[in-house]
Amino acid sequence: DIVMTQTPLSLSVTPGQPASISCKSSQSLLHSDGKTYLYWFLQKPGQPPQLLIYEISNRFYGVPDRFSGSGSGTDFTLKISRVEAEDVAVYYCMQTKQLPFTFGPGTKVDIK
Amino acid sequence: QVQLVQSGSELKKPGASVKVSCKASGYTFTNYAMNWVRQAPGQGLEWMGWINTNTGNPTYAQGFTGRFVFSLDTSVSTAYLQISSLKAEDTAVYYCARARTFDPWGQGTLVTVSS
Numbered sequence: 001d002i003v004m005t006q007t008p009l010s011l012s013v014t015p016g017q018p019a020s021i022s023c024k025s026s027q028s029l030l031h032s033d034g035k036t037y038l039y040w041f042l043q044k045p046g047q048p049p050q051l052l053i054y055e056i057s058n059r060f061y062g063v064p065d066r067f068s069g070s071g072s073g074t075d076f077t078l079k080i081s082r083v084e085a086e087d088v089a090v091y092y093c094m095q096t097k098q099l100p101f102t103f104g105p106g107t108k109v110d111i112k
Numbered sequence: 113q114v115q116l117v118q119s120g121s122e123l124k125k126p127g128a129s130v131k132v133s134c135k136a137s138g139y140t141f142t143n144y145a146m147n148w149v150r151q152a153p154g155q156g157l158e159w160m161g162w163i164n165t166n167t168g169n170p171t172y173a174q175g176f177t178g179r180f181v182f183s184l185d186t187s188v189s190t191a192y193l194q195i196s197s198l199k200a201e202d203t204a205v206y207y208c209a210r211a212r213t214f215d216p217w218g219q220g221t222l223v224t225v226s227s
Contacts, residue, residue, distance in 0.1 A: 049214070094157075096214075103158070
């Protein structure tokens with residue numbers, strides 16, 4: 001199975017400041033079809049997860065452009081350029097390159 | 113709009129069974145697989161497996177074989193998760209989520225197993 005790790009596991013950010021979350025996979029997520037199946041989700045308190053970014057760097061519909069994803073192979077990063085109060089959530093990376101699909105442990109972001 | 117609506121919370125005794133439904137709307141149900149994800153209280157997300165909504169063929173993750181069954185009723189665009197011989201450790205929120213992109217997610221169904 002592909003193991004996903006995230007650092008840090010928690011992050012406290014001043015509003016307006018940037019935040020960065022690292023996600024690493026135990027194997028390359030580059031598929032033979034040329035796509036890299038790395039996704040980012042956020043889960044706000046009491047809500048289901050929602051898709052934030054797909055295939056490393058593509059923002060999903062309606063996702064603010066302060067969110068960006070980058071990386072390749074086994075190392076990926078989610079960045080929030082200017083954290084807002086509404087960004088308080090747990091952020092998960094996930095791979096769907098191969099079965100079983102696996103999630104990272106999650107990074108809890110809160111506001112200072 | 114594309115939407116997944118799950119059945120309501122359940123309180124069950126150990127040893128009982130539960131069946132969670134996930135009704136899809138806004139798209140052709142059989143064009144996209146359906147995932148099931150478990151989230152134990154205060155914990156992260158765990159992929160349970162998925163079901164091919166065209167063929168009905170399920171794939172279960174390790175740890176979700178035997179007592180867990182995915183099924184479909186394509187006539188009503190609904191996927192089901194049935195858990196038998198419930199244990200206290202099955203207490204969790206169960207989510208359905210569409211396709212490899214996991215978009216959208218259902219609102220979640222809390223299953224509580226307690227005597």
